[in-house]
Amino acid sequence: MKFVFAAAFAAVYGLVIRLFFGSANGLMEIMSVTFLFLVPVVIGFLTIILMPAAKTTSGTAAFFKPWLTSLIVLLVTILLKIEGSICWIMIFPIFATFAGIGGLIAYHVRNARSGGPNDSDENKWQRPNTLNVSLLVAMPLALGLVEGEKASAPQEMVIQRAVILNAPAAEVWQQLTTSHAMSAPTSKMSVSALLGFPKHKSTTLDARSVGGKRTAYYEKGLYFDETITQYQPARLLVLRVDANPNAIPPAVMDEHILIGGKHLDILEDVYELESLPGGGTRLTLSSRFYINTPFNWYARLWAHYLMTDILQSELELVESKLPRRA
Structure with a gap:
């Protein structure tokens, strides 16, 4: 007792x-x-x-x-x-x-x-x-x-993932710059999904040029507005991420890991395409973001692990939209 x-x-x-x-x-x-x-x-x-x-x-x-x-x-x-x-x-x-x-x-x-x-x-x-x-x-x-907040220190990080796609760069570019809905859910479960991070549902794009607005929609009402800052057809797409923490439902993200909040913010996503011999394409996605805690040494471990998983899921989504080839 x-x-x-x-x-x-x-x-x-x-x-x-x-x-x-x-x-x-x-x-x-x-x-x-x-x-x-x-x-x-x-x-x-x-x-x-x-x-x-x-x-x-x-x-x-x-x-x-x-x-x-x-x-x-x-x-x-x-x-x-x-x-x-x-x-x-x-x-x-x-x-x-x-x-x-x-x-x-x-x-x-x-x-x-x-x-x-x-x-x-x-x-x-x-x-x-x-x-x-x-x-x-x-x-x-x-x-x-x-x-108070004296011990917190902002630190920028860049996470990068790449995938080899069996499709020409022009075709991959078409998928990156076209509004689309997410393909049917697969049985594969990502670590980020297991931890409760919403899955990507759809993407819209209003203009294929610098200044164009892209919006990525996720489950549970989560979405991110993005602005094209660099646009090189079939080569480079750079997006400034404009996260609005006030628009993120409280049930989706805890305030201490809120994207766009004082402890975490995604700044920029970069898609790079490289044509390969044989007609394939290397698609690289990198994300630049910052963390701001008194223990960045620990937060960095989780940020790297989760962001790597999220980027990999985004690349797999692009791959799933490409026509299947023999």
Whole structure:
């Protein structure tokens, strides 16, 4: 029963802190070192410090039990629509790991005070110093106010994918510059689709020239307006992406990974065509975008993985529109 109380108390603490950070009007950031690294440490520490010593007799248990608390926070915030599932899938590995580190810290502090993991006097651990715990739980709020957006740093990235198509460049170009609907869904499931990113439905283009407007429509009401900035028939198509975050339905993308928001924006897509011997074409699609977080080293891993998957899906869509040849 005390194990349930410890996990529930630590989870409630995590939810309260999340609400504080989310309602601070920019004074405190969810996408911050404080929230994603320090808050889970405190959650893990509370999970173990409030638990009877007999329930946690090894470092392994102290590391993994806070993962359950983190999972409770994850499920509750998704059910209450406080956070989106895509965002949690990305941050949960870090959140749970640092919660485990907090659990290990608590485990070693307990052993140091009680004289070791086999000490039979549990009262020392069941009545932790109230002042110390109060200071610990208040620390993320204080540091969150100090950090704000100061730790965020924008970083541009370019992701590129290519495919060899069994069609002349002129034919491929025709597909790129023609309004079309998506072909029938295939059984192949992409990683981005598994994570909830909407599938491409159709594309419209109003003019085949510089200044022409192209709109890419996705499921769930998501769409992106694009403007042609370079146009070289059968060779090069450069599109400036004009994402409007206010037009993206809240149910489609979590605010922290919102395209066009302050943490992520796609800037430009470039299609390059190269004629190959034998009548084929190499089609290369590259996307230039930026990320803006205090932990770009981690965000970059997810951005690279997901954008590569999305670009590959776009190339496969073009390929599916070409006439089949023997």
